[in-house]
Amino acid sequence: MMTNTSQMDEIKDTPWNGGKSPYAVEYGKMMMWFFLLSDAFTFSALLIAYGALRFSSVSWPDPDVVFQSAPGIAHGAPLVFVGIMTFILIMSSVTMVLAVEAGHRKAKAEVGKWMVWTIIGGIAFLGCQAWEWTHLHHEGAWWGRNPFVNEDGSMGSVNFTNLFFTITGFHGFHVFSGVVINIVILVNVWAGTYERRGHYDMVEKVGLYWHFVDLVWVFVFTFFYLV
Amino acid sequence: MSADQHTTAQHHDHSSMSKKKIWSVFWILLGITAIEFFIALVLIPKGAIGHGLGNFIYIALTLLKAFYIVAYFMHLKFEKLGLIYSIIVPLIFIIFFIVWMLYEGNYWMHIRM
Numbered sequence: 001m002m003t004n005t006s007q008m009d010e011i012k013d014t015p016w017n018g019g020k021s022p023y024a025v026e027y028g029k030m031m032m033w034f035f036l037l038s039d040a041f042t043f044s045a046l047l048i049a050y051g052a053l054r055f056s057s058v059s060w061p062d063p064d065v066v067f068q069s070a071p072g073i074a075h076g077a078p079l080v081f082v083g084i085m086t087f088i089l090i091m092s093s094v095t096m097v098l099a100v101e102a103g104h105r106k107a108k109a110e111v112g113k114w115m116v117w118t119i120i121g122g123i124a125f126l127g128c129q130a131w132e133w134t135h136l137h138h139e140g141a142w143w144g145r146n147p148f149v150n151e152d153g154s155m156g157s158v159n160f161t162n163l164f165f166t167i168t169g170f171h172g173f174h175v176f177s178g179v180v181i182n183i184v185i186l187v188n189v190w191a192g193t194y195e196r197r198g199h200y201d202m203v204e205k206v207g208l209y210w211h212f213v214d215l216v217w218v219f220v221f222t223f224f225y226l227v
Numbered sequence: 228m229s230a231d232q233h234t235t236a237q238h239h240d241h242s243s244m245s246k247k248k249i250w251s252v253f254w255i256l257l258g259i260t261a262i263e264f265f266i267a268l269v270l271i272p273k274g275a276i277g278h279g280l281g282n283f284i285y286i287a288l289t290l291l292k293a294f295y296i297v298a299y300f301m302h303l304k305f306e307k308l309g310l311i312y313s314i315i316v317p318l319i320f321i322i323f324f325i326v327w328m329l330y331e332g333n334y335w336m337h338i339r340m
Contacts, residue, residue: 015309022307022309023306023307023309023310023313024306024307025306025307025310030310033310033313033314034313037314037317037318040318040321041320041321044321044324044325045324048321048324048325048328049328051325051328051329051332052328052329052331052332053332054332055328055329055332055333055335055336056331056332056333056334056335056336056339057336058336058339058340064267078267078268079264079267079268083260083264086260087257087260090253090256090257090260091253093296093300094249094250094253096300097244097249097299097300098246098249100244101244101245101246101249204302207300207301208301211296211297211300211301212301214296214300215293215296215297215301218289218292218293218296219289219293221289222263222285222286222289226263226267226282226285227282227285227286
């Protein structure tokens with residue numbers, strides 16, 4: 001038995017034999033990556049459904065007409081408001097990565113500061129989305145109701161609003177979850193949990209999630225507002 | 228503790244993402260978004276480029292933004308090759324799905340007309 005064990009130990013020296021970690025990444029971080037991969041499939045399915053329905057239609061509502069309002073501007077300002085939303089989310093991704101960078105230097109106060117800015121960015125984005133939904137709802141748009149006509153003047157598909165509210169809603173729910181998780185992590189930063197642990201890996205993990213939310217928005221922005 | 232040594236070793240790789248690098252990625256992302264706005268608000272309304280070409284450029288720029296977010300902000304570029312492949316290769320299924328569903332959508336339109 002003893003010789004068997006030592007032989008097994010001898011084999012375990014290359015990365016794929018269990019000798020060392022082939023990914024050289026902490027377990028939770030790896031699992032966050034695989035969760036995000038599965039989430040990417042979910043969002044892809046939603047966006048591809050939108051694409052397929054749009055491809056099957058002769059005409060479709062013009063985003064420059066549907067999304068032409070901003071607070072204080074009733075119409076004639078396409079992309080302005082969604083541009084602000086995009087900027088807020090990119091900015092909060094930057095503050096998140098700055099929090100991660102501060103975590104590597106174990107600068108507790110700085111991690112806290114950047115986390116606070118990230119949370120503010122997330123809340124600002126959600127506020128913008130609430131405004132946009134309210135505005136569209138006042139115009140008569142909701143699940144099952146599409147007041148917008150197609151570019152060629154024909155009646156628009158109800159699936160336009162169905163998918164708009166479902167996809168931006170699902171994304172908004174991710175942002176909301178991200179804000180909640182960010183707050184939990186911030187409390188732990190302030191409480192000194194990670195300082196005692198000796199590393200700020202948890203900030204990195206929530207950072208991955210937060211950047212993913214930004215990543216999804218990049219695609220939602222392109223396929224709903226630009227194309 | 229081997230786990231602690233492990234994390235310390237990992238943190239040496241992470242020093243590749245400096246504050247300067249973070250801000251340069253931010254400016255790239257902002258610049259790409261500005262180009263998208265310029266196409267949507269100036270070039271297409273003036274008829275300088277058509278909707279087809281515009282859409283192609285939008286998608287190319289979106290994928291470029293996605294690359295910068297995943298590679299630098301999510302730090303995937305600096306991870307082990309095995310992890311990079313594990314995350315990127317399964318995305319091939321999404322490409323298949325896009326192609327199939329767009330063909331299908333196109334087919335529906337033709338049988339409707």
